[in-house]
Amino acid sequence: MRFIVLAALVVAACSSPATQQQAAPPAQGANLNPPAEMSHGEAPVGVATTKPDRAADAPARTKARHHRIRMTAVAVRHEVSPDVWYDAWTFDSVVPGPVLRATVGDTVEFTLINGANMPHSMDFHAAEIAPNRAYRNVMPKDSVQFTFVPRVPGVFMYHCGTAPVAAHIANGMYGALIIDPAAPRPAAQEFVLVQSEFYMGAGQGKDSLRALDWQKLLGASPDYVTFNGVASRYATHPIEVKAHAPIRLYMVNAGPNRFSAFHVVGAIFDAVFVDAFGSPLRGVQTYNVPVGGGAIFELKLAEPGQYPFVSHAFADATKGAVGVFQAVPAK
Ligand SMILES: [Cu+2]
Structure with a gap:
């Protein structure tokens, strides 16, 4: 009997107007899902049994001292997220462009071919060179060639420098060039x-x-x-x-x-x-x-x-x- 009274009091408390007010539904758009188990920007985390379609592995350091690099500027459809396709402008059909690697003191002989329908260009942050000569606009079906010797080790951006530069970069025309020091860094997973x-x-x-x-x-x-x-x-x-x-x-x-x-x-x-x-x-x-x-x-x-x-x-x-x-x- 005592239990029944107690239960009735609990039911009454739970249905009181004050409690109903506290239990009002959350604002529209609030996330009702339980939080993720770790902080990762709320992206779905998979398992490593399937490899990504583009490995992040760095290319191996080579002993070559002269690098002939040729790239083609071309527009492609690029999938930024599943089923989200973007009208990308690229170097060699990929975003980012290919990863390049050389060593301080090497000769990099570079050719850009423009296979697109608008002007493009190439700017290597690893190079020390007159931009008006090397980084000039290349018209469709034309090409530019220049050579540089990287002096400073690091990892450097390259990108199209044609105006408006913000648009050419935002559309996908960039990549990375690794410049190794003369004495190789210790072995690592790169x-x-x-x-x-x-x-x-x-x-x-x-x-x-x-x-x-x-x-x-x-x-x-x-x-x-x-x-x-x-x-x-x-x-x-x-x-x-x-x-x-x-x-x-x-x-x-x-x-x-x-x-x-x-x-x-x-x-x-x-x-x-x-x-x-x-x-x-x-x-x-x-x-x-x-x-x-x-x-x-x-x-x-x-x-x-x-x-x-x-x-x-x-x-x-x-x-x-x-x-x-x-x-x-x-x-
Ligand atoms: Cu461009």
């Missing part, structure tokens, strides 16, 4: 990450193809922020690494607008090399890679597990600047 943004208008025609929204670009308000051209690519397909073993990340921020507050969740960078600075920064949690800049990060992961890497500017991580390292036991 990866290249190029951060960049996409600003999209409404979809048109086949595949609901998107093109650049100039006002969004001027407002620095991208729809997607990506590593290696695809939103959350390495979150849905994590990059497998060995725990406890050295990792080296060559990171370029192509922008065109957003800084990258680069951070690996669960790790502290042992060293951050900024271009040819004589001494690296040691023991760094987050490092800001400027637009048009690069940095080399060295770290080890302390135990097997999943370690998200993000731009810690979390609006950008939520828009796709996120990936995951899947650390497995070293054999």
Whole structure:
């Protein structure tokens, strides 16, 4: 009897007007899903059993001292996120363009062929050269050739420099060039990450193809922020690494607008090399890679597990600047 009275009091309390007010439904648009188990910009995190369609692996250092590099500027449809297609302008049909690698003192002989229907050009941040000679506009079906000898080690952006530069970069014309020091760095698991943004208008025609929204670009308000051209690519397909073993990340921020507050969740960078600075920064949690800049990060992961890497500017991580390292036991 006593139990029944108590239960009746509880029911009465739960249905009182005050309690009903507290239990009012949350504001429209509130996220009712339980939070993710770890901070990673809310991207779906997959397992490392399926490889990404574009590996982040750095190309191997070669002993060649003369590099003949030829690229073609061409427009392609680029899938920024599943079923989100963008009318991209590219070097060699990929966004970002191919990763290049040379050593200080090498000769880089470069040719750009314009296979597109508008002028394009090439600007290597690793080169010291007169831009009006080397970085000039190339008309459709024409080409330009120039040679340079990189003097400064680091990881450098390259990009189309044709006006309006913001549009040519936002549309996909950028990439990374690694310049090794003369004495090779110690062996490590090496990866290249190029951060960049996409600003999209409404979809048109086949595949609901998107093109650049100039006002969004001027407002620095991208729809997607990506590593290696695809939103959350390495979150849905994590990059497998060995725990406890050295990792080296060559990171370029192509922008065109957003800084990258680069951070690996669960790790502290042992060293951050900024271009040819004589001494690296040691023991760094987050490092800001400027637009048009690069940095080399060295770290080890302390135990097997999943370690998200993000731009810690979390609006950008939520828009796709996120990936995951899947650390497995070293054999
Ligand atoms: Cu261009």
